Amino acid sequence: MADDSASPSPSSASPLQHHREALKSSVRNTAASRRREQAIAIGKERREALIRAKRVCRASISGSDEAEMEEGDMVVDEEKACLEAKTAHAVEELKSALSIQGKGVQKKKIEALRDLRRLLSQPEVPLVDTAIKAGAVPLLVQYLSFGSSDEQLLEAAWCLTNIAAGEPEETKSLLPALPLLIAHLGEKSSTLVAEQCAWAIGNVAGEGAELRSTLLAQGALRPLTRLMFSSKGSTARTAAWAMSNLIKGPDPKAANELITIDGVLNAIIASLEKEDEELATEVAWVVVYLSALSDRGISLIVLRGLGNLIAADDYMVDSVLTVGNNIIGLIKCLKSDNRVLRKESSWALSNIAAGSFEHKKLIFASEATPVLIRLVTSVQFDIRREAAYTLGNLCVVPTGNCELPKIIVEHLVAIVDGGALPGFIHLVRSADVDTAGLGLQFLELVMRGYPNKQGPKLVEMEDGIEAMERFQFHENEQMRNMANGLVDEYFGEDYGLDE
Secondary structure, eight states, X not given: OOOOOSOOOOOTTOHHHHHHHTTTTTSOSOHHHHHHHHHHHHHHHHHHHHOOSOOOOOSOOTTSSOOSOOTTSSOTTOOHHHHHHHHHHHHHHHHHHHHOOSTTHHHHHHHHHHHHXXXXXXXXXXXXXXXXXXXXXXHHHHHTOTTOOHHHHHHHHHHHHHHHTSOHHHHHTTGGGHHHHHHTTSTTSOHHHHHHHHHHHHXXXXXXXXXXXXXXXXXXXXXXXXXXXXXXXXXXXXXHHHHHHHSOSSSTHHHHXXXXXXXXXXXXXXXXXXXXXXXXXXXXXXXHHHHHHOHHHHHHHHHHHHHHHTTTOHHHHHHHTOOSTTTHHHHHHHTSSOHHHHXXXXXXXXXXXXXXXXXXXXXXXXXXXXXXXXXXXXXXXXXXXXXXXXXXXXXXXXXXXSSOOEEOHHHHHHHHHTXXXXXXXXXXXXXXXXXXXXXXXXXXXXXXXXXXXXXXXXXXXXXXXXXXXXXXXXSOHHHHHHHHHHHHHHSSTTTTTXX
């Protein structure tokens, strides 16, 4: 089945990575990598729960001549050997229909294709291997030839769709069919044929990175993009699902190419705003992989998402898209009651805060800082974490090497005195290891950098020692070493003797 275990490879030297560099040595898990890991983890979960990666086509596409599979065509209790014999015979009929000429040949071809398709669509006994061994794939490739009737193309593509839904080696047997399946995605094909070919391609792409690379090399991305925004709902849904399988990595090349196609971002937003919930769901998965694998994609999507949420206010839109003295738009979003606005504006501010020292001062001196302190102590987990990244970025300047980052004492003192420390200690207690690590890193800044060596005492007053000691025997070695190291360094035998 699909091989989504490999982590995507981030693109090199991107602006987004530079935004997170500031805290890289202090808060090790960058937001970009967190989003990538989350996307892959979500993809695995969804695949296991909904069998998303591949889909068997059992009923016909809406609008085709055959409204639904005839009831009673397949006898459930037929023996496996009998069904396998029927499958081998159906393949022989395909071969026979190709060799004859004259009146009635087209009808014979369609009947042979339909018989095989029904056998491959029945759920009781898997027959894909039998069909492949009987030589079905090269015959079906011939049935996909240009100039064939739409009914013939549809049935042939349907058979290939269900073969592609089989085991890994069975899916790979479709390699000879891929060029024609991709070709029939084009504008000259009927919508029904193009949709069924997209379904087959989605199943192939769901198998693994190697087949995704083959599909991309053969030019599947752009015609599939066109279908994704078809006016026919089922076509758009199928193409969007296939696209999410095609771009899900680990190589980010496809995601980066998709986001550069003219009009694709506008079309994605439009699809998400439609009342078709199924379409919005499939397109949302395209967005997940774009944001996970393409640094440019996440930047454009976040900015466009914020722009759409505040479209009634032109000034705020301009502010969201501008860094500098015009961060008031982001601050206004930060103060909104809308959860998405608060989370994404926190994310955007964390990237600005990880930039130059001037950017850090700009945010620190603004109304954003007290708002972020409130968020890190009192709101939903995901927003709290993004706010914590922003506050952490405001406190450090990267050294450019493996050393601990330099602390901006003025910022650190103001943020701690403003009441942020309990929020970070609460993060240390999080069941999420990455978030707990973020909290530990901030405690290290406080204990190392707060003036007059008062940092450890402040941490102790907020029960920070107890929060760190929960990692004393933690299964995660990095967290265990980090927490134990901090306790030993700042609360060892000499702690309190100089008071």
